[in-house]
Amino acid sequence: MIINVNEKSNIPLFGLDFIGILDRGTNLLEVKPITLCNLRCKYCFVHAGDYINNFILKEKYIISWLKYALKYKSTKDIEIHIAPYGEFFLYDEYLRLIRDLKKIPQVKVISIQTNGTLLDKKKIMDLEKVGLTRLNISFNSLDQSIAQYLSDDPNYSVEKMLNIFEMVLKSSIDLLIAPIWFFGVNDNEIIKIIQLAKEYQRKGHSGDKFRLGIQNYLIYKTGRKLRKIRQRDFGYFYKRLADLEKKYNLKLKLGPKDFNIHPAHPITPPVERDEKIKVQIVSKGRTAKEWIGRFNEKWAVKVLSKISLKVGATVHANVIKRKTDENLITAWI
Numbered sequence: 001m002i003i004n005v006n007e008k009s010n011i012p013l014f015g016l017d018f019i020g021i022l023d024r025g026t027n028l029l030e031v032k033p034i035t036l037c038n039l040r041c042k043y044c045f046v047h048a049g050d051y052i053n054n055f056i057l058k059e060k061y062i063i064s065w066l067k068y069a070l071k072y073k074s075t076k077d078i079e080i081h082i083a084p085y086g087e088f089f090l091y092d093e094y095l096r097l098i099r100d101l102k103k104i105p106q107v108k109v110i111s112i113q114t115n116g117t118l119l120d121k122k123k124i125m126d127l128e129k130v131g132l133t134r135l136n137i138s139f140n141s142l143d144q145s146i147a148q149y150l151s152d153d154p155n156y157s158v159e160k161m162l163n164i165f166e167m168v169l170k171s172s173i174d175l176l177i178a179p180i181w182f183f184g185v186n187d188n189e190i191i192k193i194i195q196l197a198k199e200y201q202r203k204g205h206s207g208d209k210f211r212l213g214i215q216n217y218l219i220y221k222t223g224r225k226l227r228k229i230r231q232r233d234f235g236y237f238y239k240r241l242a243d244l245e246k247k248y249n250l251k252l253k254l255g256p257k258d259f260n261i262h263p264a265h266p267i268t269p270p271v272e273r274d275e276k277i278k279v280q281i282v283s284k285g286r287t288a289k290e291w292i293g294r295f296n297e298k299w300a301v302k303v304l305s306k307i308s309l310k311v312g313a314t315v316h317a318n319v320i321k322r323k324t325d326e327n328l329i330t331a332w333i
Helices: 059-070 094-102 121-130 144-151 158-170 187-202 234-248
Strands: 002-005 020-023 028-032 054-057 078-082 107-114 134-138 174-178 210-212 276-284 290-295 299-304 314-321 330-332
Touching: 020 059, 028 059, 054 059, 059 094, 094 107, 094 121, 121 158, 134 158, 158 174, 174 187, 187 210, 187 234, 276 299, 299 314
Parallel strands: 002 054, 028 078, 078 107, 107 134, 134 174, 174 210, 299 330
Antiparallel strands: 020 028, 276 290, 276 314, 290 299, 314 330
């Protein structure tokens, strides 16, 4: 089932992790406009592609809420990072969204997280025209069989992805290649991707134009998990990156400062953990045990319940998640 989120939906865009606007108390705001995905990656931490209900946000609704969100922020150098629980290029209004984001004076950087498989020359040219700053593309292996295994897609093409990288590098759009290191699975592939990065560097692509951002594989309760693969602690992960940095003379440990991300006035949920709150159920959630509640007019609440809830009903729920550095609220019945 597709649920359209607009003015009539009564779903606020603060409070949820899977749709809307996510703030972590910095000058970067994450925008999540869609939950549909064209892949079923075996490691997806949000289980994208397998939801009972999927959500698509209307572009005008996102912009109106974003302008409201920016009133909270104490900075004029905002980055909008489009990072859906799904694949952004399934979103029909993607060019209009970027074009309208570009018109907002506070917004200086617009970046997109994508698996890259739906990109082509025309899309890249169109993205360049509307002013996209950076593409962050997931890419885990130069070996065709490993790439197909991890993406769970027999049609995944490494050659196509390499052509896409070349097209992006020839455009005005910056490129960040973001592999996940699955220790014991793609160790050799990480080395090959580093060597690919060095090749791009030799061609003159460095600095903001090209980065390599290797990520540590983490296991989440709600995500898909690779069999017989355990996650490594960050101490071990960063030690391995440090060794590779020295060996290849390439910066691999990227942090907020590399992207000019800094603290900014947070958008803070008006509730406390363990507080009992009254919410109106306004929609089903992604799964049979998830619902969306509306609280205090401007806030959505992810409501988890073992019993079926009725849209329109008012319920009392206990807040189980509320962080001072995230504008998210999760409650339990």
